Amino acid sequence: MASDDTLPTLKVLLIGPSGAGKSALLTRYCDDEFDPETSAATIGIDFKIKVLNVRGKPYRLTLFDTAGQERFRTLSTSFYRGAHGVLLVYDISTRASFLSMEKWFNEAEANTVEGVALYLANAREVTTEEGQALAEAHGAKFCEASAKTRENVRLAFVDIVDRIVQTPGLIQNARLGRAAGAVALGNGGSSGSGGGDGYGAYLSGGCSC
Amino acid sequence: MESLADTLWDVVICGTGLQQSLLALALSRSDKKVLHIDPNDFYGGAEAAFSLQEVESWVEKVETGKEGLFEAASVKKLGGDTGLSFPRAYSLALAPQLIHARSTLLSQLVSSRAYRQVEFLAVGSFSIFKPSPDSSQKPTLVRIPSTREDVFSTTAISAKAKRGLMKFLKFVLDYDITPQTDTWQPHADAPLTEFLLKEFKMDQELQTYIITLTLSLDGKINTRDGLAVIHRHLSSMGMYGPGFAALYPKWGGLSEIAQVSCRAGAVGGAVYMLGTGVKTMNDKDDPIVIELSSGDTIKTRKVVRANESATDRFGINRLVAVVGSSLKSLFESTVEGAPKPAVAIVAFPAGSLSTATGEASTSPVYLSVHSSDTGECPANQSVLYFTTGSEHASQDLLQQALDSFPAALSGDTVPQCLYKLQYKQLQSSAHSQANGSIFDFAPPASALAFDDSILQSVQDAWKMVLGDEAVEEEYLTFADREGAMDDDESV
Numbered sequence: 001m002a003s004d005d006t007l008p009t010l011k012v013l014l015i016g017p018s019g020a021g022k023s024a025l026l027t028r029y030c031d032d033e034f035d036p037e038t039s040a041a042t043i044g045i046d047f048k049i050k051v052l053n054v055r056g057k058p059y060r061l062t063l064f065d066t067a068g069q070e071r072f073r074t075l076s077t078s079f080y081r082g083a084h085g086v087l088l089v090y091d092i093s094t095r096a097s098f099l100s101m102e103k104w105f106n107e108a109e110a111n112t113v114e115g116v117a118l119y120l121a122n123a124r125e126v127t128t129e130e131g132q133a134l135a136e137a138h139g140a141k142f143c144e145a146s147a148k149t150r151e152n153v154r155l156a157f158v159d160i161v162d163r164i165v166q167t168p169g170l171i172q173n174a175r176l177g178r179a180a181g182a183v184a185l186g187n188g189g190s191s192g193s194g195g196g197d198g199y200g201a202y203l204s205g206g207c208s209c
Numbered sequence: 210m211e212s213l214a215d216t217l218w219d220v221v222i223c224g225t226g227l228q229q230s231l232l233a234l235a236l237s238r239s240d241k242k243v244l245h246i247d248p249n250d251f252y253g254g255a256e257a258a259f260s261l262q263e264v265e266s267w268v269e270k271v272e273t274g275k276e277g278l279f280e281a282a283s284v285k286k287l288g289g290d291t292g293l294s295f296p297r298a299y300s301l302a303l304a305p306q307l308i309h310a311r312s313t314l315l316s317q318l319v320s321s322r323a324y325r326q327v328e329f330l331a332v333g334s335f336s337i338f339k340p341s342p343d344s345s346q347k348p349t350l351v352r353i354p355s356t357r358e359d360v361f362s363t364t365a366i367s368a369k370a371k372r373g374l375m376k377f378l379k380f381v382l383d384y385d386i387t388p389q390t391d392t393w394q395p396h397a398d399a400p401l402t403e404f405l406l407k408e409f410k411m412d413q414e415l416q417t418y419i420i421t422l423t424l425s426l427d428g429k430i431n432t433r434d435g436l437a438v439i440h441r442h443l444s445s446m447g448m449y450g451p452g453f454a455a456l457y458p459k460w461g462g463l464s465e466i467a468q469v470s471c472r473a474g475a476v477g478g479a480v481y482m483l484g485t486g487v488k489t490m491n492d493k494d495d496p497i498v499i500e501l502s503s504g505d506t507i508k509t510r511k512v513v514r515a516n517e518s519a520t521d522r523f524g525i526n527r528l529v530a531v532v533g534s535s536l537k538s539l540f541e542s543t544v545e546g547a548p549k550p551a552v553a554i555v556a557f558p559a560g561s562l563s564t565a566t567g568e569a570s571t572s573p574v575y576l577s578v579h580s581s582d583t584g585e586c587p588a589n590q591s592v593l594y595f596t597t598g599s600e601h602a603s604q605d606l607l608q609q610a611l612d613s614f615p616a617a618l619s620g621d622t623v624p625q626c627l628y629k630l631q632y633k634q635l636q637s638s639a640h641s642q643a644n645g646s647i648f649d650f651a652p653p654a655s656a657l658a659f660d661d662s663i664l665q666s667v668q669d670a671w672k673m674v675l676g677d678e679a680v681e682e683e684y685l686t687f688a689d690r691e692g693a694m695d696d697d698e699s700v
Contacts, residue, residue, distance in 0.1 A: 046690035076468035078460065078465050
């Protein structure tokens with residue numbers, strides 16, 4: 001792949017309760033790895049980068065994990081800035097995890113701007129109807145993904161990027177990147193920060209079990 | 210997941226103001242077990258930035274005396290809800306500080322890679338408010354010439370004054386070597402204005418220009434400090450691009466840097482709890498035992514916290530106003546190739562305003578105007594941050610500044626004031642200090658420009674936490690975290 005700095009950058013967040021399998025999903029998608037032994041909180045991963053072609057166009061996807069700040073619900077407003085997409089992840093086998101999703105939806109909606117595209121999953125203790133209903137209530141799409149079996153992992157990321165690039169205005173903001181008056185420090189690197197005025201949110205049932 | 214009580218923490222950091230947050234960033238690659246808590250349910254402490262909703266609950270807290278460093282807070286929506294956007298469209302900074310390009314804070318953010326998550330904007334012109342000489346004329350804004358090119362091209366001052374100003378600018382560039390030091394050192398503790406008069410024969414107007422560049426809250430800055438600040442300003446000019454000397458972080462200034470630093474701490478494994486303070490602390494034992502307000506009892510080797518008791522009641526007054534205009538004329542780049550500024554500074558010198566009772570102002574009032582590019586308000590609005598040193602009736606003075614300012618703008622539309630927040634921020638002369646296993650940060654300074662001296666305190670706290678493991682050369686110098694780029698196939 002040629003220099004990736006020229007590609008439109010999309011910022012996608014993975015949020016949801018502790019232990020939902022956000023990192024498992026991320027590692028499976030980016031590195032195609034799954035380690036059933038790692039249940040410890042994620043340390044050392046700021047974000048991962050993946051280049052993804054959707055509808056014949058390459059995009060630089062920056063995927064941000066919560067870095068443990070979901071544990072006591074201390075995600076900062078700055079974490080949400082410029083996000084084009086939010087992937088809401090819950091543990092497929094825990095009903096409490098699913099029930100907390102309403103709060104996560106609210107937080108995502110409060111900290112980003114209007115213009116949502118969502119998606120939702122079926123789960124063992126959660127009926128398809130319930131998942132579908134929550135998704136529809138937030139205008140979300142829905143899928144059930146398993147980091148263990150790879151099922152639907154890629155679909156989740158592809159779908160959210162597709163949703164972002166299909167939302168009028170959103171991709172244009174991604175191309176504009178930083179504000180017109182922005183000043184570059186250091187080597188002028190600008191990774192991780194898109195300039196989106198809208199975002200696509202996405203809900204996915206994750207499973208690290 | 211480990212429980213809070215089962216872990217022996219290396220350090221508990223209390224508060225998420227800039228100093229504590231930078232400490233979290235500094236420790237983020239250290240493998241130390243860090244618990245970072247804040248009794249507030251928001252990040253940033255006295256440097257926080259708020260949505261309108263958050264402003265309201267903060268004002269309530271101040272009024273019940275639960276925000277030690279603040280008092281006399283009030284908020285007012287003018288003209289009902291029309292004009293204002295939704296509460297989250299705003300991010301009002303409690304203590305907006307500009308950061309000079311030469312500040313060590315910027316180089317530390319670069320070397321620690323934290324800068325990648327912060328967007329910096331240019332601070333544009335510094336101007337002086339000149340009241341109308343009589344009722345038939347409008348007041349005006351005069352831009353302060355602060356580069357050689359500016360001085361050459363300005364029409365605001367006489368040829369003689371230009372020569373004096375040029376001589377002074379040249380002097381300041383090398384002020385800290387001989388023979389310049391011989392000139393100013395005898396006057397080091399005297400007011401800068403006296404020095405400017407004595408050595409450069411500057412008239413009061415030129416003195417005002419220079420004092421404004423120092424952003425001295427009482428206008429009485431001494432020669433030593435004043436020259437240092439002007440030198441910082443001049444040597445910062447052009448460093449990150451033509452036409453500007455200082456930067457401002459988008460979305461609420463230092464609050465953003467605090468949040469990004471805390472995120473870096475979390476990525477490094479620190480555990481974060483907001484709305485959680487220290488209820489009781491037994492520091493006689495080793496490890497220190499702390500009962501948190503959440504009910505958890507934890508053990509830690511070290512504690513870093515902020516001394517928020519303002520012992521001397523000296524404070525500054527602030528007024529934050531949202532106005533329904535983009536105030537375009539203030540944000541024009543004056544130099545070719547310069548980025549569009551998002552912040553403009555206006556000084557109302559002592560004597561340029563008078564209170565309702567007709568008394569002339571004895572301290573300057575500073576106004577920092579932020580365009581919607583700062584992300585602090587929606588498009589077609591601006592945020593005006595007024596500050597003055599505390600004195601009798603100074604909130605009245607800030608109101609006068611707010612009322613007088615629009616008439617000085619070129620263009621005819623008088624911006625409507627939509628929202629007003631007023632408060633007093635208290636100061637303390639306390640210094641940062643280590644006491645055994647406990648480190649206390651001094652309360653944050655309320656200066657209008659970021660002062661590098663707090664960075665030394667952060668490094669001292671870092672040294673206390675790491676002890677023998679501290680390697681000074683590696684302080685805040687980290688490699689990028691991001692993983693290798695992966696390619697996904699086409700869809």
